[in-house]
Amino acid sequence: MTKPLSLKQSVLAVISIIGGLMLMAAAIDPGLPLGYWDQPSAKVPSSHNWSELEKDLRPEACAQCHAAQFNVWKKSLHAHAYSPGLVGQFPGQGLAYANDCLVCHAPLKEQLYTDSTDMDDSILLRLKHAEGFDADADYDVNDPDAKRLPLRHTGVSCAVCHVRNGDRFGPPPRVSGAVGKQDTPAHGGFTATKDFEQSQFCASCHQFPDYMAINGKPLENTLTEWKNSSFPDKGVTCQVCHMPDRAHEFRxxxxxxxxxxxxxxxxxxxxxxxxxxxxxxxxxxxxxxxxxxxxxxxxxxxxxxxxxxxxxxxxxxxxxxxxxxxxxxxxxxxxxxxxxxxxxxxxxxxxxxxxxxxxxxxxxxxxxxxxxxxxxxxxxxxxxxxxxxxxxxxxxxxxxxxxxxxxxxxxx
Ligand code: HEC
Ligand code: HEC
Ligand code: HEC
Ligand code: HEC
Ligand code: HEC
Missing domain, CATH: 2.60.40 (Immunoglobulin-like)
Structure with missing residues (x-):
């Protein structure tokens, strides 16, 4: 049995509910900026007055404050998308071909190859670090050794999904559920949007357009298959199964x-x-x-x-x-x-x-x-x-x- 509320308590409760509703109505979900997945760039503009750590886009840097996400993500295939099977197909194919592959495997402008020399050097570097990306959350980011692997080598990295022009985007915070710009101590706050909780978020890399269909179905048809299942009605998105409780597993x-x-x-x-x-x-x-x-x-x-x-x-x-x-x-x-x-x-x-x-x-x-x-x-x-x-x-x-x-x- 819950204790009945006194008159004063119930009036306060009603006011706080109305207040909450008003706050929710006031905050409009901005969604992902237009062209979020179109030639994305994460680079921090010079106008930002941030510490070196906040400007550093490598996952080792995010790990200093977001160790939980980092430790799980680094074991995922997303962290290993700049793989030997991928880059081994590039020599002899040319720059444009290779960069077309990177649009899913390492899509940030800062990850794409700038010219053929950059590409050749990077493929060679990938060979020297045969295990690929292997940093720990407690990496000393100021250690020159820790900087040895460029952002490209971290594949579908934190910044690929979360950073555009230096600004962070993420799902609504767990407790407040607030949307829109959030003022938090690091990296100038972040923008919260429910788009992170939608299956559509995964589509740019896991769904090909219909015009590329073979026998009616594109080679990658995962989002359409999901839409045709009973899971959308039950609210079971890609994230519910592949990021349980927001864990970055992607198994x-x-x-x-x-x-x-x-x-x-x-x-x-x-x-x-x-x-x-x-x-x-x-x-x-x-x-x-x-x-x-x-x-x-x-x-x-x-x-x-x-x-x-x-x-x-x-x-x-x-x-x-x-x-x-x-x-x-x-x-x-x-x-x-x-x-x-x-x-x-x-x-x-x-x-x-x-x-x-x-x-x-x-x-x-x-x-x-x-x-x-x-x-x-x-x-x-x-x-x-x-x-x-x-x-x-x-x-x-x-x-x-x-x-x-x-x-x-x-x-x-
Ligand atoms: C100096 C510490 C620090 C660094 C470095 C840092 N962050 Fe943050 N980040 C925070 C804090 C503090 C918050 C706000 C509280 C929270 O949600 O954890 C935050 C919030 C976020 C959010 C929003 C979480 C949500 O609830 O939606 C995302 C996404 C994010 N950071 C991504 C990154 C990425 C990606 C990097 C690396 C490129 C990074 N951060 C580097 C401290 C940091
Ligand atoms: C493939 C895209 C992708 C990558 C890569 C990725 N994230 Fe996320 N991240 C998401 C999505 C989607 C959510 C929201 C999941 C949900 O709401 O179920 C999220 C949620 C978060 C949150 C909020 C967590 C919470 O518990 O509220 C933080 C912080 C974050 N990510 C940081 C990172 C960091 C740091 C990395 C790299 C180590 C990273 N993310 C890599 C897609 C990604
Ligand atoms: C920027 C492109 C990109 C985005 C966005 C993206 N992925 Fe991926 N994903 C990839 C690539 C590339 C691979 C393959 C990595 C490899 O093995 O080289 C992959 C692999 C995976 C795998 C492992 C597949 C296997 O063979 O076991 C899962 C699961 C997955 N992604 C789920 C998701 C989910 C869920 C989302 C949305 C929250 C998402 N991905 C968003 C590019 C992306
Ligand atoms: C539309 C996004 C997309 C593009 C573009 C893309 N891939 Fe992938 N690739 C994926 C996803 C998702 C996976 C994981 C699922 C799978 O096993 O097919 C993957 C897996 C792979 C794998 C096996 C896992 C690994 O990393 O060793 C190889 C090799 C690969 N891709 C090579 C390529 C090459 C070469 C190109 C360019 C000709 C390319 N990919 C373009 C999304 C993409
Ligand atoms: C109800 C849970 C569930 C949902 C929803 C779900 N998946 Fe999966 N997914 C799985 C399971 C379980 C596997 C392993 C079996 C398999 O490969 O089909 C898997 C496998 C995968 C793979 C591995 C490659 C392959 O050939 O199977 C990828 C990539 C993937 N899912 C992406 C997605 C994306 C993107 C979405 C949203 C459009 C999504 N999944 C929705 C449960 C789910």
Whole structure:
């Protein structure tokens, strides 16, 4: 039971509610400035009178005050988007080609290559720092060693999403929920907008325009897939799943735990058949959303000695290929949000005693093909070194997502 309010208390409560409403009505969400994702620049204009630390756009500098975001983000693929597999494709392609790729992998004006020499030097530097970006939150930003890697090497960095012309933009503060300009002690305050909480925020890099469709669907179609699912009505945005409680995780197909969380498996026998099903219960887009991963489902019937006497395999993939005059879709067997897919073994061999199901994930299936074909070409020494490294890494990314054995009852 809550204590009833005295008359004075209730009058005050009403006034404070009205006051709150008025404040909320007064603050208009400015949204993201027009052209936020259009040739973005984070550079601090000279008019700002800030400390060196506040002007420093590298994530190590943000980390001095925002360690929580930094420590999680630095393990994400966003932090590693300036990758060997990317830059290894640049030598011989020219500046314009490379910068077109950087518009998603390292898009700030301060990250793009200024000329071919800048590009060649940067690709070489990336090779010297083979592990890529690896600073700690307690890095001494004044240490000359800490400055060794330019902003470009931090890929989809803090400033890419949060800074334009020196000014910070972020979601409404958790407690006040206020929008508009916020006066806070550092970097001249910041602008709060609910646009940070919208799925649309992720679109400039995770959704291609419709005119680039192949068989009706662009190569990247994640936002449209999400819009066609039941998640928008439930208020479940990209951020809800990929930034839980605002944590900068961005985990996806490369993370077995994340993938398991999105799916529900079931394995049962009914008479002469074994039913295995995968339901997409917590994925806001196709599983998987891109043309790059491949998921393999395997069923093996085993006899009393444990030998395999029957084998069947299915592939979950959107497969595209460049053929003659353009891209063609070869097949699309991906599982849509809310869908349940059956993988049936029927009829079972009479001497089968058990059935084993396995689900394997090859997150970088498409890139494996690209790297193999690049390596069979005449690559420059630097390009070759990058692509070999990328190829080794993609092989390590494969994993077993699920394995279960069902012992058959003798009815079959
Ligand atoms: C000297 C300390 C300091 C540095 C360095 C710093 N910040 Fe901040 N930042 C703050 C403070 C203090 C606030 C206001 C309180 C809060 O939200 O944490 C803030 C607020 C923010 C917000 C708004 C948070 C919200 O609630 O929406 C964002 C976004 C942000 N900073 C991004 C950055 C980025 C990106 C960098 C590096 C380029 C950076 N900051 C560097 C201290 C700092
Ligand atoms: C890919 C874009 C992206 C990158 C990169 C990114 N952020 Fe964010 N950040 C967001 C979004 C979106 C939100 C709001 C999430 C929400 O509301 O669910 C956010 C929220 C924040 C907040 C407010 C957190 C809170 O708890 O209220 C801070 C501070 C912040 N980011 C700082 C950083 C720093 C520092 C980095 C680099 C280490 C960084 N961000 C990298 C997109 C990004
Ligand atoms: C500036 C472009 C950009 C923006 C904005 C952006 N991303 Fe990304 N994202 C990328 C790139 C590039 C990669 C691939 C990094 C790599 O592996 O090289 C990526 C990777 C990811 C991955 C990991 C994919 C995997 O294969 O496992 C997830 C998840 C993700 N992003 C979610 C988001 C979400 C959610 C948002 C919005 C809050 C967002 N991204 C905004 C460019 C962006
Ligand atoms: C519209 C945004 C966008 C553009 C432009 C873009 N990429 Fe990506 N790239 C992504 C995203 C998102 C991912 C992560 C999802 C995936 O695995 O496909 C990615 C992943 C990759 C990967 C695998 C992960 C890694 O970093 O090793 C490579 C390699 C790559 N891109 C190369 C390129 C090249 C080369 C270009 C230019 C021809 C390019 N990308 C242009 C968004 C983009
Ligand atoms: C209901 C939760 C949920 C929502 C909403 C959601 N995702 Fe995902 N996402 C997942 C899960 C789980 C995975 C891992 C399984 C997979 O790859 O499909 C994933 C994987 C990914 C990947 C990895 C690449 C791939 O081929 O699968 C990217 C990129 C991604 N999501 C981006 C987004 C973006 C952008 C949005 C918003 C338009 C979004 N996600 C909305 C749960 C979600």
């Amino acid at each position: 996806g197909i490369h993370d077995p735990k994340m993938v398991k969380k999105g799916l529900t498996f079931s394995l049962t026998q009914q008479k002469n058949s074994v039913y295995f099903s995968i339901a997409s219960t917590w994925i806001g887009h196709a599983f998987p959303t891109y043309v790059t991963p491949k998921v393999i489902v395997e069923a093996e019937a085993l006899n009393g000695k444990g030998s395999i006497i029957q084998h069947q395999q299915w592939e979950i993939i959107r497969e595209v290929a460049y053929q003659g005059d353009g891209w063609k879709e070869l097949r699309d067997t991906r599982i849509m949000p809310g869908e349940t897919r059956q993988f049936l073994l029927n009829p079972l061999p009479t001497d089968a005693r058990s059935v084993r199901y396995r689900v394997r994930v090859i997150p970088d299936n498409f890139y494996k093909g690209i790297y193999e074909s690049l390596l069979s070409d005449d690559l420059t020494a630097v390009a070759g070194a990058h692509i070999r490294k990328a190829n080794e890494q993609t092989a390590k990314n494969d994993y077993l997502l699920y394995e279960e054995v069902i012992t058959l009852n003798q009815a079959h």
